[in-house]
Amino acid sequence: MTPSRTAHFQGPPGRPEIMVIFGSTLTVISILCIVTFLLIREHANAQQTATRSATTIAQLIDADVLRTVELYDMTLQGLIAAAQRDDLKQVSPQIRHLVLFDRSTTARYKGDILLLDKHGDVLADSSLIEPKPGNFADRDYFLAHAFNRDAGMFISRPFKPRCDCDDSDEWRVSFSRRISSPTGEFLGVAVASMRMSYFDQLFNSLDIGTGSTLAIINDDGVLLAQKPHREENSIGKSFSNRPNVIRMLQERSGTFESVSSVDHQRRLYTFTRVGNLPLTVIVALSIEEVFATWNRTAYVISGATGVLCIGLLWLTWLLCRELRLRQYAEQELAQLAATDALTGVANRRSLDQALRHEWFRAQRSGKPLSLLMIDADHFKAFNDRHGHQAGDEALRALAEVINTNVHRTTDLVARYGGEEFSVVLAETDSEGAKQIAEKIREGVQKLPLVDAGEPPMSVSIGIATWTASSDINLEQLLFSADKALYQAKDGGRNRVVCAS
Structure with missing residues (x-):
């Protein structure tokens, strides 16, 4: 019997490598998911840390700027309070200047501190006892206070001073407050500038x-x-x-x-x-x-994870290959255990299993089952005349002829023993079995195994068929086929006989 025919009678091949691949794939996916989750979490932590650091820096700047602006605001409020005192008009310019700007020394990075009238002209200057003439009515802070009594402390846009002093190219920003009469009338502006170098x-x-x-x-x-x-x-x-x-x-x-x-x-x-x-x-x-640190960590972890996963998949491939080779070896051993080594057809053990399987299947379906018993005629004389090697070649040729005429995969060709073969024909009645047997007999006669002048090689074939109307068991079916074979032998050989 050919290997493809014995596979029908074996169970489906086990595939343990599928479980190995599934387990390894699940492990790799789990590793990737865990590493990805950890990297995402660390990315979020890095962003939160950076946000906290930036918030701390912003709060430090906020506190320092707020404290500085409060100092300037105190200076402006002191200037306004002093400017509204009537007794300052009778004192000397030096004392008046000292009283007006006594708080300005506390302001950091201070520039000019001016007292402007309602027209924008300079009334007092922190840097000079006698102020230089000047008008600042076009400044944004002056306009803001002139037209809005509720402006509060106003912070101007950055500007550069108009004077020709050494720091005239340095940017400044001014803080100013409105000076109002008790009735709310606009009287002027107190303004203090701060150098942007702060x-x-x-x-x-x-x-x-x-x-x-x-x-x-x-x-x-x-x-x-x-x-x-x-x-x-x-x-x-x-x-x-x-x-x-x-x-x-x-x-x-x-x-x-x-x-x-x-x-x-x-x-x-x-x-x-x-x-x-x-x-x-x-x-x-x-x-x-x-994310510089996170990026370096992510590269290292991703690389290590990639190497680990590739290594795991490689080991999985090696293990699957070994399992596959082992499975192939087991299948080969099972094939060898079910195959006759000389002829390549099924052996007696496979015949018994297949015949029992088809017998029970026929019992369930009610369809006929036929059994052929084939024996080579005068084989002992052929073997003695041509030698054992030629006898082996003749048996292999005989098995090939039988296989050639048995086409269905459900049918089985087996070596029964010595020069005797059996064929199990499922769902085949006596007439169909006889046709196959005649083709086998005719095919054997055409084998070029003998020398010129010698009679051709021949076989005798006995057939037994079970049908739903038969009242026999499996042993009786075998006995009937064997009996029909001996009837063919006794009847002159090279013929086909069907059991009654």
């Missing part, structure tokens, strides 16, 4: 990295200070049309991640309002620096 000193004391920025803007989106400067002449410039600035002015405080419209770098923006002042502190940390 913000440079404040920002330089904070380390935010190379790719990050610090900035302060007012409620109009005008930039008051920045570290480092990303654009030339950016101080005093309005950024109110930039998307990030618009969001900050609307939300007043918070954190978000966005791309800078100036240098197109992605940053983590943390911003907060300075108390009740119209100022907003902005801390923009570089995303590249925020």
Whole structure:
């Protein structure tokens, strides 16, 4: 019997490698999910840490700016209170100057402190006992107080002083308050200017990295200070049309991640309002620096995880290959155990199993079952005349002829013993079995196994068929086929006989 025919009578081949592949795949997926979850969590932690750090920096700037502005506000309030005293008009200019500006010494990075009348003319100057003539009616702070009695303390846009002094190129910002009569009439403005180097000193004391920025803007989106400067002449410039600035002015405080419209770098923006002042502190940390440590860790962990997963899959492949080879070896051993080594057809053990299987199947279906017993005629004489090797070749040729004429995979060709063969024909009646037997007999006669002048090789065939109307068992079926074979032998050989 050929190997393909014995597979029908074996159970389906086991595939343990499928379980190994499934387990390994599940393990790899689990590892990847766990590592991904941990990396995502660490990414969030890195962002939270950066946000806390930026918030701390913003709060430090907020506190320092608020304290400085309060000092300037105290100076302005003291100047206004002193200017409204009537007794100062009778004192000397030196004493009057000392009383007006006695609080100005506490202000840091102070510039000029001026007292202006309702027309914008200078009434008093902190730097001179006798002030220089000047008019500041066109300044934004003067206009704000002149037309709004409830302006409170006003913070101006950055400007450069008009004087020809040494620091005339240095940017300044002024803090001012309105001077009003008891009836609310506008009498003038008290204004104190502060050099913008204050913000440079404040920002330089904070380390935010190379790719990050610090900035302060007012409620109009005008930039008051920045570290480092990303654009030339950016101080005093309005950024109110930039998307990030618009969001900050609307939300007043918070954190978000966005791309800078100036240098197109992605940053983590943390911003907060300075108390009740119209100022907003902005801390923009570089995303590249925020996640620099996380990126290095992610590369190392991802690489190690990748090597681990690849190694696991490689070991899985090796194990599956070994399991497959073992399975093939087991199938080969099972095939060898079910196959006759000389002829390649099924052996006696496979015949018994197949015949019993088909017998019970026929009992259930009621369809006929036929059994052929085939024996080579005068084989002992042939073997003695031509030798055992030629006899073996004759048996292999005989098995090939039988196999050639038995086409269905459900049928079985087996070596019964010696020079005798059996054929199990499922769902085949006596007439069909006889036709197959005659083809086998005729095919054997055509085998070129003998020398010229010798009679051709032949076989005798006995047939037994079970039908639903038969009252015999399996042993009787075998006996009937064997008896029909001996009847063919006794009848002159080279013939087919059907059992009654």
